[in-house]
Amino acid sequence: MEPIIRTEDLKKLYRIGKLDVPALRGVNLIVEEGEFLAIVGPSGCGKSTLLHILGGLTGPTSGRVLVDGNDFRAMNDADRTRFRRHKIGFVFQRFNLLPTLTARDNIELAQSIQGNGFNPRRFAQVTEMLGIAAKLNHRPYALSGGEQQRVAIARAVICEPKILLADEPTGNLDTENSQLVLNMLRTLNRSFRQTILMITHNPEAAAVADRIIRMRDGRVVSA
Amino acid sequence: MIVVNVLHRPIRTVVSVLAVAIEVTMVLIVVGLTTGLLNDAARRTQGIGADVVVQPSGASFMFSLSSAPVPVKVGDRLAEIPHVLAVAPVLFQSDLSTHGIGVIFGIDMASWNRVSGGFVYLSGESFRGPMDVLVDDWYAKANHLKVGSTLSLLSQNFHVCGIVEHGKGSRLFIPLSTAQELSSSHDKASIFFVKCTDPGYTDDVEAAIQRLLPGWEIHSMQQFMSMMTSNNLPALDTFIDAMIGLAVSIGFLVIFLSMYTTITERTREIGILKSLGASKGYILGIILKEASLLGAVGIIAGYIGAALVRKVLVGSFPTLYVESMSAGWAAKAAILALLGALIGAFYPALRAARLDPVDALAYE
Known part of the structure; x- marks a missing residue:
């Protein structure tokens, strides 16, 4: 069976002033469908860049990326945006909820952007599972960090993406809320066979994953 | 959102x-x-009741922009044209300090009455002396005037002799002879309002005046009204x-x-x-x-x-x-x-x- 993610000699250079700064120096990675993968490594090793490329937020400088059978080399910005809309869910360290919208509106926004309409059954299922059904009419400022992150997870998975990309999802949470969020991710992975790639600095968080890969200086050093 | x-x-x-x-x-x-x-200018001009408007060449439909006056005797020649009932010569006077771009009509009351059917007096009466002025009700209200008030116009003190219903040409009327005296335009008029014996003769009268006064601005009231649009005002x-x-x-x-x-x-x-x-x-x-x-x-x-x-x-x-x-x-x-x-x-x-x-x- 074809892996859901495959990268071959993936490189990314950032131009800063007159200097080319390599963020990825040839990453080869294979992720199977339904896998929960933790990516660990020191700051600046290229973890977030790898996640951004896999999510189609930015393109690679060279190398090959195949995600769910889609070759990013053949896709322009609009194609990658369409791909992201239907196949990728993002969870960020800083939650990134829209502050003007309620929890409900933040979650529904993802469905609105996807354009497939509101699915009340899926909405109820996800919000119940994440334990935020009673908080749906609250704005982000009225929610705790853990609740905000659970709303962000709900928004990321409401459209049933093929892959959930989580960039340090517990980075801004205390131990109790971190554990709660990690349990939710684990449940999503086990109950719905949700493929998850999670960046983390926290070894305890990484231990929740099926597999851990370590990055250093833009390369995968152990998988 | x-x-x-x-x-x-x-x-x-x-x-x-x-x-x-x-x-x-x-x-x-x-x-x-x-x-x-x-x-407003169009309504008041129409309210005069004339059928044909006669102005010297180069005159504007905006009375305050009118050209130099012409001999008032032209009116006598117009009156001789068949089917002309009456001709009212009017001399325009502008007093920008008090009236913006409005004009004061210097009128000969007898001929004016024949063309317009006369004023409706809300109070007071017609001119009795050369320094009398008639004002319409809107002007009187705006300037708190009543019969007997003194009104300073054209650097002169006028006596308000009557307040008339608005809608007949101007808001201020003084005797024609006074207007001529004050502007040193003796026996001159700026415009002639012509009334036909029957509105059906308007075209005939207009054509006859054009033959009599070639090059003049001669328009039926209907044409004159149609010219009063922003397109025609420089x-x-x-x-x-x-x-x-x-x-x-x-x-x-x-x-x-x-x-x-x-x-x-x-x-x-x-x-x-x-x-x-x-x-x-x-x-x-x-x-x-x-x-x-x-x-x-x-x-x-x-x-x-x-x-x-x-x-x-x-x-x-x-x-x-x-x-x-x-x-x-x-x-x-x-x-x-x-x-x-x-x-x-x-x-x-x-x-x-x-x-x-x-x-x-x-x-x-």
């Missing part, structure tokens, strides 16, 4: 709505004032266009600035939308919809503003005729305001749509 965003930034929203409202109010008031001025259309341009620029610039600062403020939000898969069109749509909403509320506020300003103007200046908002101009003002808002929002919207999602998400 659009409504929430607009409500979330109340100061920006109020300023933007105000700018559009000022734009719409300006357009409607400028148009109301200019068309009101023309329509620079009026340009003035209206300039004022509309200024008003639209205000709306455009404020919406542009408002949306531009909003985009900077909301860079991270745009990054979030992009991470959710929002296309450039979706982002563009959000910003343009917000601008449209601000524009729509501004347009409604502008309609209310225009109605209020009109009410204040008419209340403060009773002789000023401000045309009420027409459906056509209300629609034009709305379209201009909406277009201004959309064009103003377009560049910021495009900038937002083109933001790099990674940079936008990293924006502090």
Whole structure:
């Protein structure tokens, strides 16, 4: 069976002033469908860049990326945006909820952007599972960090993406809320066979994953 | 989301709505004032009751812009034309300090009465002396005049001898001989109003006068009225266009600035939308919809503003005729305001749509 993610000699250079700064120096990675993968490594090793490329937020400088059978080399910005809309869910360290919208509106926004309409059954299922059904009419400022992150997870998975990309999802949470969020991710992975790639600095968080890969200086050093 | 965003930034929203409202109010008031001025002049000219208007060559339908006067005896020759019932010579006098671009009619009461059917006196009576003046009711109200009051005109003190119903040419009437004396235009007139024995003879009388006075401005009242549009008044259309341009620029610039600062403020939000898969069109749509909403509320506020300003103007200046908002101009003002808002929002919207999602998400 074809892996859901495959990268071959993936490189990314950032131009800063007159200097080319390599963020990825040839990453080869294979992720199977339904896998929960933790990516660990020191700051600046290229973890977030790898996640951004896999999510189609930015393109690679060279190398090959195949995600769910889609070759990013053949896709322009609009194609990658369409791909992201239907196949990728993002969870960020800083939650990134829209502050003007309620929890409900933040979650529904993802469905609105996807354009497939509101699915009340899926909405109820996800919000119940994440334990935020009673908080749906609250704005982000009225929610705790853990609740905000659970709303962000709900928004990321409401459209049933093929892959959930989580960039340090517990980075801004205390131990109790971190554990709660990690349990939710684990449940999503086990109950719905949700493929998850999670960046983390926290070894305890990484231990929740099926597999851990370590990055250093833009390369995968152990998988 | 659009409504929430607009409500979330109340100061920006109020300023933007105000700018559009000022734009719409300006357009409607400028148009109301200019068309009101023309329509008022047209109504009063029609109210004289003449069938043919005779002016020397180069004269304007705006009486205050009329050319040099001509001998009053021309009127005697006009009176000899078949089917002419009466001819009223009038000498125009302008007193810009007190009457704006309005004019004082110097009239010969006997011939004026034959052409116009006479004034309706609300109080007082006709001229008794050379320094008598008749004022219409609107002018009397605006200037708190009554019969017996003294009115300073043309550097002279006039005695208000009567107050007449408005709607017959001017708001101020003095004896023709006094007007001639004060302007050193002895035996001269600016215009002749001709009354036919029957309106059916208007064309015949007009043709006969054209033969008698070739090169003169001779028009039936119907033609004369059709000339009283902004197109025929030098620079009026340009003035209206300039004022509309200024008003639209205000709306455009404020919406542009408002949306531009909003985009900077909301860079991270745009990054979030992009991470959710929002296309450039979706982002563009959000910003343009917000601008449209601000524009729509501004347009409604502008309609209310225009109605209020009109009410204040008419209340403060009773002789000023401000045309009420027409459906056509209300629609034009709305379209201009909406277009201004959309064009103003377009560049910021495009900038937002083109933001790099990674940079936008990293924006502090």
